Amino acid sequence: MLKTQTISRIEGQITVPGDKSISHRAVMLLSISKGKGRIRGFLPALDCQNTIGCFRQLGVEIEHAGQGVVISGRGLRGLRAPEKVLDAGNSGTTMRLICGILAAQGFSCTITGDASLQRRPMDRIIGPLRQMGAALCGVDGTDRPPLTIEGRKLRGIDYTLPIPSAQVKSSILLAGLYAEGETLVREVFPARDHTEIMLASLGARIQVDDGTIRLACSELQAQEIRVPGDISSAAFFLCAAAAMPGSHLVIRNVGLNPTRTGIIDVLGKMGAAIAVENQKNWAGEKVGDLVVRGRMLHGTTITRELVPVLVDEIPILAVIAAMAEGTTTITGAEELRVKESNRIAALVAELGKLGVRIEELPDGLVIQGPSRIRGGVELASYGDHRMAMALAVAGLFAPSSVRIQDSACIDISFPGFKRVLQKVVK
Ligand code: S3P
Numbered sequence: 102m103l104k105t106q107t108i109s110r111i112e113g114q115i116t117v118p119g120d121k122s123i124s125h126r127a128v129m130l131l132s133i134s135k136g137k138g139r140i141r142g143f144l145p146a147l148d149c150q151n152t153i154g155c156f157r158q159l160g161v162e163i164e165h166a167g168q169g170v171v172i173s174g175r176g177l178r179g180l181r182a183p184e185k186v187l188d189a190g191n192s193g194t195t196m197r198l199i200c201g202i203l204a205a206q207g208f209s210c211t212i213t214g215d216a217s218l219q220r221r222p223m224d225r226i227i228g229p230l231r232q233m234g235a236a237l238c239g240v241d242g243t244d245r246p247p248l249t250i251e252g253r254k255l256r257g258i259d260y261t262l263p264i265p266s267a268q269v270k271s272s273i274l275l276a277g278l279y280a281e282g283e284t285l286v287r288e289v290f291p292a293r294d295h296t297e298i299m300l301a302s303l304g305a306r307i308q309v310d311d312g313t314i315r316l317a318c319s320e321l322q323a324q325e326i327r328v329p330g331d332i333s334s335a336a337f338f339l340c341a342a343a344a345m346p347g348s349h350l351v352i353r354n355v356g357l358n359p360t361r362t363g364i365i366d367v368l369g370k371m372g373a374a375i376a377v378e379n380q381k382n383w384a385g386e387k388v389g390d391l392v393v394r395g396r397m398l399h400g401t402t403i404t405r406e407l408v409p410v411l412v413d414e415i416p417i418l419a420v421i422a423a424m425a426e427g428t429t430t431i432t433g434a435e436e437l438r439v440k441e442s443n444r445i446a447a448l449v450a451e452l453g454k455l456g457v458r459i460e461e462l463p464d465g466l467v468i469q470g471p472s473r474i475r476g477g478v479e480l481a482s483y484g485d486h487r488m489a490m491a492l493a494v495a496g497l498f499a500p501s502s503v504r505i506q507d508s509a510c511i512d513i514s515f516p517g518f519k520r521v522l523q524k525v526v527k
Pocket of ligand 1: 121122123194265266267268269271292293412413436
């Protein structure tokens, strides 16, 4: 149980743990690279530990060394059949991406996950991977995990993503590393491109041009990978400070890949005062410091084309929309219904308990602000890490403390969240 305290502002300097998406990809790609690779700034959260657990079972030697992780890559063809069912835990990224690799191995295996992951749709990867020649299916012939994958020889495809999903795109690209012939993935609204960037830096034959990614069967060469702070974790503090007048917060070394920075643009549209400083580039990933000063924000409109670049930030955006003057409308976000929880329904239920005027749309939310947040309320996290952290921030705006049940799920993406929060609340 997390209990919030009443505060007057947010102030200080912080860093946030490593980017989750990049950490997963670093473990996967280094595991199938040639040579020894090191990951600096790896996110030691439950989701990424699950990816490590899966690759250890596939025969990869992975050690924690100081602040980093060292991986002895086995090359594209060096994985071995696991002795047990692989377990992705709560992590959709682990399950969807690893299937692209497993589809091409010389063995069969099964991968499962927790109750939440077992409810999440896998047809989005099963369809394109089958087109590539893969043999995978869900439990009792459905598209739900556990998934059983029989390794096959794959062929390249030309695939237009029907939903803007980086997990689907990445699963196809990982399969494409093994496929005969070229693999093309076409995107209408670009989703996060960490896989493409990392593949290029490890030597894959990949080209990206005007929404089309082309990849040819490639061996990868291990390298050191430096992981920036996760903008999706920074977002909880960025939004809280931006919406609380009198606040002043610096967040150092945050990943600023343009396919992830929608939150900064939307906060700007809401009137937030955010500056980006000390910009640099870590192997193709933009990184910088965020400096934010708090003020009264105003409502905004978020439509479909923006959703992929801030998909994980919608819970926290809904929270600060409640504190902003006027109406915020979010549409084209039906993907939120199939995340770790049904985030649209969960936000309506829990923010409603705090007295926020919030309306559910089939594909989004309408929020009227500014709300007078109620204190003394107990809220449900639905076992969803981003819901728990978004609600914890909502509680900071209440006149008395708010309790978040089942807050241990925060460790799925942000171990140390409570400690960082304690440091900056005044
Ligand atoms: C992720 C992609 C997004 C995001 C998830 C991480 C990734 O999911 O919501 O938290 O690392 O590729 P979708 O690909 O389903 O949009």
